[in-house]
Amino acid sequence: MFVFICVHTTRGALLNWNMRRHIIEGVAQGLLYLHKHLRLRVIHRDLKASNILLDENMNPKISDFGLARIFGSNETHANTSRVVGTHGYMAPEYASEGQFSIKSDVFSFGVLLLEIISGKRNNGFHQTGNFGNLLGHAWLLWKREKWFELIDPCLDIKNPSIEIMRFINVGLMCVQDNSTDRPTISDAISLLMNESTNLPDPKKPAYFRNKGEDRELEEPHSVNILTGSPPDGR
Numbered sequence: 001m002f003v004f005i006c007v008h009t010t011r012g013a014l015l016n017w018n019m020r021r022h023i024i025e026g027v028a029q030g031l032l033y034l035h036k037h038l039r040l041r042v043i044h045r046d047l048k049a050s051n052i053l054l055d056e057n058m059n060p061k062i063s064d065f066g067l068a069r070i071f072g073s074n075e076t077h078a079n080t081s082r083v084v085g086t087h088g089y090m091a092p093e094y095a096s097e098g099q100f101s102i103k104s105d106v107f108s109f110g111v112l113l114l115e116i117i118s119g120k121r122n123n124g125f126h127q128t129g130n131f132g133n134l135l136g137h138a139w140l141l142w143k144r145e146k147w148f149e150l151i152d153p154c155l156d157i158k159n160p161s162i163e164i165m166r167f168i169n170v171g172l173m174c175v176q177d178n179s180t181d182r183p184t185i186s187d188a189i190s191l192l193m194n195e196s197t198n199l200p201d202p203k204k205p206a207y208f209r210n211k212g213e214d215r216e217l218e219e220p221h222s223v224n225i226l227t228g229s230p231p232d233g234r
Helices: 003-007 010-014 017-037 093-096 102-118 135-145 162-174 185-193
Strands: 041-043 050-052 060-063 069-071 077-081 099-100
Touching: 010 099, 017 041, 017 050, 017 060, 017 102, 017 162, 017 185, 041 102, 050 135, 060 162, 093 102, 102 135, 102 162, 135 162, 162 185
Parallel strands: none
Antiparallel strands: 041 069, 050 060, 077 099
């Protein structure tokens, strides 16, 4: 069973928040294994919803390693003149310059995380307004302190938890335009799991396009994940 079948169709109603969190955390652990716990580091290069398989217990498995590259223990990045992958999941430095690394996989993970929470695809995203893509839409909602509007209506959550807010925050950190601003997957896991950590406010994500962006969004803004509270209702 594919993640995109469960999340991007009417079957998404069967996936409650606990299941979606389980999938997100499982994919993160799988990516950590590829990046850190193998003798040679593996860069997947095509992490996306349709490459995540779910077993009968909804445990995710990363699949399709046809585009994967193996790095030596001292290698951190590489370049290619033949850019292959899936539009909507490729990091900007890979799509435009052919440079890939563990951080380009982290970018793909961030896209996937936001898709699972929202129930929407980044590729072909359409929403009223000038958002351009799911990443920009999510970031603008975050800056306007309306992050709860990103949550898939199928979840029917009346009082969104701070935990979901934390996951959205980390997802936006993973899709930063500059790869140095993204966490490693091990850091992302730590941020997802550690509720006592204050998270930095994410900058504009990659591929951000919004001609009608409000000026106030350019003002410094900080969200304290510990003291911030969700709305009383949706």
